[in-house]
Amino acid sequence: MNAFPTPEALLPHRAPNLLISGVTDSSPDHVCAHADIVAGQWYSNADGSMPAWIGIELMAQAIAAFVGLEAQREGRPPKIGYLLGTRAYRCSRADFAPGTRIDIKADLVFRDDSGLGAFDCTLHHDGMQIAEATLKVYETPDHD
Template sequence: MRRVVVTGMAGITSLGDTWAAIDAAMAAGRSGVRRMPEWDAIADLQTRLGAPVVELMAQAIAAFVGLEAQRKGRPPKIGYLLGTRAYRCTRADFAPGSRIGIKADLVFRDDSGLGAFDCTLHHDGRQIAEATLKVYETPDHD
């Protein structure tokens, strides 16, 4: 089994939107996973867990696409998360340092760059979250 390490310099994340904020939060061991109390008013919502779980799934997709490009001898392309569908989660939070398994199965991809992945998260041998993520990969710029 090969390990994939997802890295980056900055972004808009659950830990912050500048490299300094993200770096400080990670150094402090802060988790981006959190309860979303504003969702309590939504009666039919099955979770109160915020979007950071979707972020983990999106990073797994980015790792897959990056490795795929590397195997073809190409640089990685820019990709975008367009949205999610059928999101379900059974946990409100995770302890810092928890081992979370992430699986992303390619369901659909066409020549325009649109794609879909069925994603799951696992903790302690149990599935704890699932969603279908819709993504877009920019065209080649040779």
């Protein structure tokens, strides 16, 4: 039994744009999540695989889960966040096969009061790292 809330409870995303399947670990400076790759999705290649470039969105959704968990701990709704980008996304494969479980880790590197932040992110399959990037993100300010 997973002790973490469902992704739907943590992220504003809904199907078919909700790509992470669950959170597996969390602390004040990291989150681990996973995505189960399913054929026949809006992003699927002809063979049912997920193009590797969507791995950036898997990382971004893990960060959104981190923020959602933090908001729940503080008893507030999560703020809207934006993926600003990355300088480099490195992936050792061109796609992720259907039926594959991708494990996602996001480590907080930097965050300031203006809402800017950065996370070192990795994707793993069967215990091997298959992708990495540092994502820059922005969280909108509170609106009273």
